[in-house]
Amino acid sequence: MANYSVKTDEKWQKRWDETKLYKFNKENVDKKLYCLEMFSYPSGSKLHVGHWYNYGLTDSWARFKGMQGYEVFEPMGFDAFGLPAENYAIKTGIHPYDSTMENIRTMEEQLKKMGAMFDWDYEVITCNTDYYKWTQWLFVKLYEKGLAYRKEAPVNWCPDCNTVLANEQVLDGLCERCSSEVTKKNLTQWFFKITEYADELLEKLDGLDWPEKTKLMQKNWIGKSTGAQITFDIKNHSDKVEVFTTRPDTLFGVTYVVLAPESPLVEKLTLPEYKEAVINYQEKTKKLKEIDRLSTTNEKTGVFTGSYAINPVNGKEVPIWIADYVLFSYGTGSVMAVPGHDERDFQFASKYNLPIDRVIAGYTDNDQLPYTGPGKLVNSGEFDGLDWEQGKKQIVESLSSRQKAENKVNYRLRDWLVSRQRYWGAPIPIIYCDNCGTVPVPEDQLPVELPYDVDFAPDGKSPLAKHEGFINTICPKCGAKAKRESDTLDTFVDSSWYFLRYPDNKNVNEPFDKEWLSKMGPVDKYVGGPEHACMHLLYARFINKALRDMGYITFDEPFTSLVHQGIILGPDGNRMSKSKGNVISPDEYIQNHGSDVFRLYLMFGFAYTEGGPWSDDGMKAIVRFVDRLERFIETFTETEHGPSTNEIGKDEKELNFILNNAIKSITQDADKFQFNTSIARMMELLNGLYQYHSNVSTANMAFVKETLKKFVTILAPFAPHFSEEMWERLGFEYSVFKEAWPKFDEAALVKDTIELAVQINGKVRGKIEVDSQMDEKAIEKFALEDEKVQGYIEGKSIRKVIVIKSRIVNIVVG
CATH class of the missing domain: 3.10.20.590 (Ubiquitin-like (UB roll))
Incomplete structure (x- = not known):
């Protein structure tokens, strides 16, 4: 009778721990394979199906690679700072540190019960001082390099979370965490100069083994545009309007200029009789979501400022408007409007009766305005008749001689805003001194510890600003009384470098040893959700490159190969959430069937990179598969001393074909995270064994045992506890994971x-x-x-x- 259960799991987890089977051997670093799952946030006290789908299945891939001869490094840790713990503290009164550490202890136990081969000696917890000391060190190094700076800027503000959000954390105008409507607010904030690396972040994408969709998302987010920056003088005014355009060939068709309502120029250029209308429009715009402002389908609106810009190519005066479809955070915050050759400008000009001029003639007769395609310049003075590409070049050259234009590359990417007005994060290591100005905390005074006794009720200011013991300090330069920075760092800063700390997590003298890290990095296989494409993955690439340029690491990219797991949805087809009541806990399934059955089902029931709605209809098939294999091995051990021969007949050749076909297919599919087809091949092999063994009197028992040996070996990464048990029952020496992954025999497939x-x-x-x-x-x-x-x-x-x-x-x- 089959008896695989959680007791089997416990038996082998204890044995693995006692024998230190999964300890990373530094002596074999030349064979290292750094396999990393995106670490989890301990906002809840229990693992859910999503954790299992990411960690359990990636662990199977890592085990498979280990049996192929790699020295696998698979660490685990916790992304422990952040809003959820602070919000929970506000709600319950339980301190964020206490709730976070309690959740971590629970999750550690659950992860160990999963049976993954994580080497816990390398654990990192980002809210501990031995980690965030080096996060602060990273900030200081970026500051010293000119890559961290402070400025006042309009920022995304979540009124419910009472904090600033990066652009990437605003989804459709809403806070990604609490779904509150995001507003704009002018604050003095700290930024990381990620734009300094825009070109390299873009150019190096093609060389990465990453999903094409993710690479495309990053390319679009970086948004490189090649064009020209044109300077418009302003009538009766010393200020100028700078615009970036990819179509300088249409400059003669400019009939108005548009400023973003947030632009500082608006106040300067608005004439008194237009001020009331402009202010009202600005207030109205503040309430709009960014996505609505950029929408091509929404009606275009705007207000005239009363001022005029002077077109540098022909001297014409064109009105300066403000309109919500121009954002101050994009480009120069100003655009030149060419309604004859831009659909958005055409709609606006039509609504407000502004001129619409043709300056490009298409190559066919059917080019009604607005015409946005290629052609020849018309109504463009000395440039008439030029092809549009020639026109771009010659118009810019002409204006450049008068310092009215320059060729320029523009990016959609904006610098990374890292200030947060919250408590539960790494304090920004900056001191403000009346004598010395802005002073980074010296390395020997790090970490700047986060005080425990803080009133973290949100009021729009950093809770640390209210803590006298924290905020008041001494200037490390002159010794005068000074103030600490009260903002904390965006938690994405913590996760932007954690992969560099894992291999050297106990180093107290530096964040990592350069020589050792050059052997351990970069990460060879990184697995996690696609939702991080334009945040974590982009930030980690930036930090990696900045540290490389500062001489601390030797490799260009943090993650050589990337896999996105799909999402396991609730049974109703929606994303799992407590509020919807559709969260599936793995606990009951594991208690009833054992962790390997649950792991096998996640592999068999879903295509790994796709996921899908949860259904346990296929669980019975996995239970049956495990039970049948266990029964077969029990039966075999009772009959294995039956007839054996070296002769290979037709039946042996058929089973040998199935075995070698399974080894070949699983070797290829498992490497590509195609686990569902791998399990299907094993089911076929088990059917083949039953067919062959159905006549015990003629079955070759030596051949059956050799087939079973290879079967359990290839099953081991996918069902580690069960496979160890079957390996032991077959009489083989501990452990199956010391066995080399079998190679298929090409001859057996003919x-x-x-x-x-x-x-x-x-x-x-x-x-x-x-x-x-x-x-x-x-x-x-x-x-x-x-x-x-x-x-x-x-x-x-x-x-x-x-x-x-x-x-x-x-x-x-x-």
Whole structure:
């Protein structure tokens, strides 16, 4: 009777721990494979299906690679700072540190019960001082390099979370965490200069083994545009309007200029009689979501400032408007409007009766305005008749001579805003001194510890600003009284470098040893959700490159190869959430069937990179598969001393074919995270074993045992506890994970005979089995002589016989 259960899990987890089976061996660093799952946030006290789907299945891939001879480094830790713990503290009164550490202890135990081969000696917890000391060190190094700076800027503000959000944390105008409507607010904030690396972040993407969709998302987010920056003078005013355009060939068609409502120029340029309308429009714009402002379908609105810009190519005065479809955070915050050749400008000009001029003639007669395609310049003075590409070049050259234009590359990417007005994060290591100005905390004074006794009720200011013991300090330069920065760092800063700390997590003198990290980095396989494409993954690439340029690391990219797991949805097809009541806990399934059955089901029931709605309909098939294999091994151990021979007959060749086909397919599929097909091949192999062993009196027991040995070996990464148990029952030495991954025998995949379908006038009428070495003529003769085929062709003339070897014979009769 089958008896695999959680007790089996406990037995082998204890044995693995006692024998330190999964300890990373530094002596084998030349064979290292750094496999990393995105670490979790301990906002809840229990693992859910999503954790299992990420960690359990990636662990199977890592085990598989370990059996192939790699020295696998698979660490685990916790992304422990952040809003959820602070919000929970506000709600319950339980301190964020206490709730976070309690959750971590629970999750550590659950992860260990998963049976993954994490080496816990390398654990990192980002809210501990031995980690965030080095997060602060990273900030200081970026500051010293000119890559961290402070400025006042309009920022995304979540009124419910009472904190600033990066652009990437605003989804459709809403806070990604609490879904509150995000507003704009002017604050003095700290930024990381990620734009300094825009070109390299873009150019190096193509060399990465990453999903194409993710690479495209980053390319679009970086948003490189090549064009020109044009300077418009302003009538009766010393200020100027700078615009970036990819179409300088249309400059003669500019009939108005538009400023973003947030632009500082608006106040300067608005004439008194227009001020009331402009202010009202600005207030109205503040309430709009960014996505709505950029929408191509929404009606375009705007207000005239009363001022005029002067077109640098022809001296024409054009009105300066403000409109919500221009954002101050994009480009220069100003655009030149060419309604004859831009659909958005055309709609705006049509609504407000502004001129619409043609300056590009298409290559066909059917080019009604607005025309946005290529063509020749018209109504463009000395540039008439030029092809549009020539026109771009010559117009910019002409204006450059008068310092009115320059070729420029623009990016959608904005610098990374890292200030947060919250408590539960790493304090920004900056001191403000009346004598010395902004002073970074010296390395020997790090970490700047987060005080425990803080009132973290949100009021729009950093809770640390209210803590006298924290905020008041001494300037490390002059010794005068000074103030600490009260903001904390965005938690994405913590996760932007954690992969560098894992291999050297106990280093107290530096964040990591450069020589050791050069051997351990970069991460060879990184697995996590696609939702991090334009945040964590982009930030980690930036930090990696900045540290490389500062001489601390030697490699260009943090993650050589990336896999995104799909999302396991609730049974209702929606994302799992407590509020929807559709969260699936793995606990009951594991208690009833053992962790390996649950792991196998996650592999078999879903395509790994796709996921899908939860259904346990297929769980029974996995339970049956495990039970059948265990029963087969029990039966075999009772009969294994039966007949054995070195002779290989037809039945042995058939089973050997199934075995080697399974090894070949699983080796290829598992490497690509195609676990569902891997499990299917194992089920086929088990069926083959039952078929072969059905006649115990003729079965070759030595052959069966060798087949079982290889079977359990290839099953081991996918069902580690169960496989260890079966390995022991078969009498092999501990552990199955010390066994090398088997290689398939190509010769065994060449069958002595092959089965061919026989068609007569396109309809399948039977099958024939022929020698695999037969040539086409011999196969044709064999097919025509087949008794069943004879019944269909008797009395008819054979017009043609088509033989497609190893597939089909098609007989055409008249």
